[in-house]
Amino acid sequence: MTSIALTLPDLRQPSNPALVLRYFRRNKVLGVGVVVVTLLVAFTLIGFLVVDPQNAYPLSAPTKKPPSLQHLFGTDFFGRDLLTAMVVGMWQTAIIGLLAGGLGTLIGVILGFISAYFGGWIDAVIKGACQILTPIPVLLIQVVVAGSLDKRDVTILTMAYIVVMLAWMGPTLVIRSQVLTMKERQFVSVAKLSGVGDLGIIFGEILPNLLPFIAAAFVGQVFAAVFASFYLAVLGLGPLREPLLGNIIWAAQSQGAFFNGWWWWPMEPAVAMILILASLALVNMGLDELANPRVRRTE
């Protein structure tokens, strides 16, 4: 017997960063979104090293100065240095987005799982509540909540909680429908037959397969939270002392910034907000492709 010598072809698995880069080239939408988000994060982090956060509050700089070498982004009517205000405002926007997005997704995942996995009347109640609450314009209920609070009590954290209060229905319905299909798959039946308990199936079998959906729901929630808190702040319901981007636009419009020629005051937070929302929307679209392999493009 002669043995056949098998020469293994030289299969080298590309390194991880290379794979990620290659995927970004294919999924350009995600790539561009991630790049812009990274730049914004870099702006905020480097900004904190350079500026003194205290300058983002009133009476810390000369008032109404257009952009100059001394104040790169200019200053506003209340004597805030707008470069500092942008750095702090973006940081606060990120906190609201991540906190409210994370909490909303967590609540959604838990309720979605309970609803789909146990079914019956629990499912009917959760699904019914989601369906009844969905047609109610969320922003308006948030206006009621924010309006009922004492303005001195409103902080960045309260903003996040207000936003999350009515933002869990979307992820709940998405996760519920995914668990419903996942539950019928064969690997779940096999696990059940081999005696794995409810919790084992949920955490060992279903949850890992849902991770892409959860990631996509999370980015969607962050986008929604940033958007909602921005609208509340533009209406004058934000923590008025903080340099939240929406607050700055609200303050600028209340003082008639364009009428008085202080164009940089409302424009800077507007451009910052456009960059934040657009990059999050791009990441969201790109992740959809990752989470939904049917539309995933091949090389």
Place this chain on the structure above:
Amino acid sequence: MSIKLIVKRLAFLIMVVWAASTITFFIPRLSERNALRERFAELSRTGGFAPADLEKIIASYSAQFGLNKPLYQQYFDYMWGILHLDFGYSLGKYPLTVMQLIEQALPWTIVLLLVTTVFSFIIGNLMGAIAAWQRAPRWMRAVATPFVLLQGVPPVLMGVLLLFFVGFRLKMLPLGGAYSPGLIPNWSWSFALDLLAHQVLPATALILGSAGGWVLSMRGMGVTIQGEDYVNFAEHKGLGGVRIFRDYYLRNALLPQVTGFALALGTVVTSAIVVEGIFGLPGIGSLLSQAIRANDFPVIYGIVLLITIAVATLMVGLEFLYPLLDPRIREE
């Protein structure tokens, strides 16, 4: 459509309105804040009556607004009021009721909303359909595709951009308000033109700001539909491009968009309100931001409830439109 389905949808509508009004009833009562006390404390600071009388005034007003009754009684009175579209009196502009204030502001908002929603729906869907339609001439797709980018710029920010570039830099259009300061409203062409000029920027901001969403979803829909057999069949029959585009492609792609429209109604309305606030137009949005500034709670809650009821009713109403659009539903 069967009677059973209609009854079911109406029951759903009632549930939504009940949920919304219950939330707006309980949330303010959970908070420590006393609207009357804040309002009159402010008035007593600016003078007008002695601070010692504050408690007396608050007590008599509480009685008048029914705030000293037990909670369940207040809840029933409140629900009874909503059934009559009676939201009580404004705290800030006292002799006026909330409904009177809303009636003054509503026409502005309705006109703005109607015009912008129709335009953004048409422009967005047409651009999305063209961007996905591979048989379309190259220049058409080159024009339509960039509209996808609008997705990232919500109406309010579009408003600030337009204010800066068109209003401030080019000085082509006014920077806000309903009409030029100093003009007295009258029935003349010059006044009508002035009024119109003040509406152009907010309307454009709303149209462009909300078209992006339609472009994106229509493009996604279009990509699937143009591969369908009936579209290929129409082509093999030798039908013209316009005919296939309009009757086979657009018509079928539009149906899910109407559902999407029903779901987006809440966002459409809230965007319009925030844009009105930014531009200082005398609509519901400005009424709301003034009420927020003045702690005029009955007005805030009245606006919120009225809009919620309107949005939920429209949403359910749109469902009754489906049979007109889709013959398959009609036959069932």
